[in-house]
Amino acid sequence: MKAQIPKGLFDILPYGSKEKWRLVSYWQYIESVIHEITSQFGFVEIRTPVFELAEVFNRGVGTSSDIVSKEMYVFQDKGNRCLALRPEGTSGVLRAFAEKNFSQLAKVHKLYYIAPMFRYERPQAGRYRQHHQFGVEAIGVLDPMMDVEIIDLLWQFLQRLDLKGLTLEINSLGDVSCREKYKLALIHYLSTHKNSLSSDSQVRLQKNPLRILDSKDPQDKEIVEKAPSILDFLSDETLSHFKKVCAYLEAIEIPYCVNPKIVRGLDYYNRTVFEISSNALGAQTALGGGGRYDNFTQIFGIEPLPGVGFGCGIERIIQAILAQNTAVPTPSHPFIYFIGLEEKSRNKAFSIVSTLRKHHIPAVMDFKEKKLSHALQRAHSSSSTYCVVIGEDELTTNTIKLKNMKSREEKTLALDSLVNTIIQMWK
Ligand code: AMP
Numbered sequence: 001m002k003a004q005i006p007k008g009l010f011d012i013l014p015y016g017s018k019e020k021w022r023l024v025s026y027w028q029y030i031e032s033v034i035h036e037i038t039s040q041f042g043f044v045e046i047r048t049p050v051f052e053l054a055e056v057f058n059r060g061v062g063t064s065s066d067i068v069s070k071e072m073y074v075f076q077d078k079g080n081r082c083l084a085l086r087p088e089g090t091s092g093v094l095r096a097f098a099e100k101n102f103s104q105l106a107k108v109h110k111l112y113y114i115a116p117m118f119r120y121e122r123p124q125a126g127r128y129r130q131h132h133q134f135g136v137e138a139i140g141v142l143d144p145m146m147d148v149e150i151i152d153l154l155w156q157f158l159q160r161l162d163l164k165g166l167t168l169e170i171n172s173l174g175d176v177s178c179r180e181k182y183k184l185a186l187i188h189y190l191s192t193h194k195n196s197l198s199s200d201s202q203v204r205l206q207k208n209p210l211r212i213l214d215s216k217d218p219q220d221k222e223i224v225e226k227a228p229s230i231l232d233f234l235s236d237e238t239l240s241h242f243k244k245v246c247a248y249l250e251a252i253e254i255p256y257c258v259n260p261k262i263v264r265g266l267d268y269y270n271r272t273v274f275e276i277s278s279n280a281l282g283a284q285t286a287l288g289g290g291g292r293y294d295n296f297t298q299i300f301g302i303e304p305l306p307g308v309g310f311g312c313g314i315e316r317i318i319q320a321i322l323a324q325n326t327a328v329p330t331p332s333h334p335f336i337y338f339i340g341l342e343e344k345s346r347n348k349a350f351s352i353v354s355t356l357r358k359h360h361i362p363a364v365m366d367f368k369e370k371k372l373s374h375a376l377q378r379a380h381s382s383s384s385t386y387c388v389v390i391g392e393d394e395l396t397t398n399t400i401k402l403k404n405m406k407s408r409e410e411k412t413l414a415l416d417s418l419v420n421t422i423i424q425m426w427k
Helices: 024-042 052-062 066-071 088-100 144-160 176-191 201-206 209-214 218-225 237-250 294-299 316-324 343-358 371-381 392-397 417-426
Strands: 051-053 074-076 082-085 109-118 130-139 166-170 270-278 286-292 305-315 336-340 363-365 386-391 397-404 412-413
Touching: 024 109, 024 144, 024 316, 051 052, 051 088, 052 066, 052 082, 052 176, 066 209, 074 218, 088 109, 088 130, 088 144, 088 417, 130 144, 130 286, 130 316, 144 166, 144 237, 144 270, 144 286, 144 305, 166 237, 166 336, 176 201, 201 209, 209 218, 237 270, 270 305, 286 316, 305 316, 316 336, 316 392, 336 371, 343 363, 343 392, 343 417, 371 386, 386 392, 386 417, 392 397, 397 417, 412 417
Parallel strands: 336 363, 336 386
Antiparallel strands: 051 082, 074 082, 109 130, 130 305, 166 270, 270 286, 286 305, 386 397, 397 412
16 A cells, blocks of 8 residues: 555654654653753643544533534544544543542642644644644642642743744633623624624624634634624622733733634633744744643542643644744754674674673664775764774774774774773763
């Protein structure tokens, strides 16, 4: 058969990719920053399966959302269970949280994940059928300070990657009762423009009218411009929560703008919602977003616990880094590259390489026989710091030349003492 990856998917490769964002060195770099920053904020990692019972997402994200109704990969297994590939991170984390009775273990939980997500979307730049998200969930705290800790984490993460041109937009969706009142007002307003709405939005008008607020359709956008604002429907309590979020953001000097059109696509959000976008990207500018979900845990039959989290797309973050020509650390290279010219020399080289690795020294053996010039080229392209060639002469005279690949300087050494010398140099 023809070797071909399914549409909308991509490999993350060590080399050989025309598109630089698919090179694994960027991914490893981003992941290392994620592990570092989350630990500094006191978050611990959680890993949940790639698929769950479809019900987890149907109930969590909501069947009227695009993610569930249009984009979810749903399948039946051999036991006739209805399963779905994970389209977003929060539902699986909360399923695990409830199943493992985490709320009995501690009052506050700060969790993070790095995981692939699957959505059947029309593939285009910045939109794939498998993408990867770094996400966090803080469960157990209603204090608006936690909303801002989460935003601060995402903001500092993006700053640490040296991303410029970032915009933070925030909004509040209030609680269930504010939202119900707002929905009625919104439906009332939009119904007067029903015939001018896009066909998608006409369907959404009954099913999920809030989603019309973030429609990308130009005509919809014009209509939405004059729509009532959710902020006028907030209860005293949710308004006070929102004001505190704004005040804490100001206290730690994170610039933001309030955008009452930010609703996020998922049903579980209430109170604070936010999005961070970058001006480095073309059409798909959103790097990440999140918000509060204070009723989610009830879905899994446990007591209602407040929660707040975000998810951000690693593909888009790498693309933004590349678009801005931001320098990233270069991947590590071998310290020493060994070329053995014939069988006896290769055996010697092989055992030296193995010994060096026992000392945690990155050492590489050349694996193609024949031409020395080709082997030297391979040594060069490995970006190794040093190179050693061992042949019959070296074995009989017990001397080798240790070549510095950058300066091209050569040092003559006794073959016997090579391992110790390299160990000293590595230190
Ligand atoms: P969402 O939960 O839809 O807001 O997604 C969170 C983040 O994941 C977005 O801000 C994007 O950075 C990223 N993302 C979402 N869908 C895709 C996709 N189909 N392809 C690539 N990245 C995506």
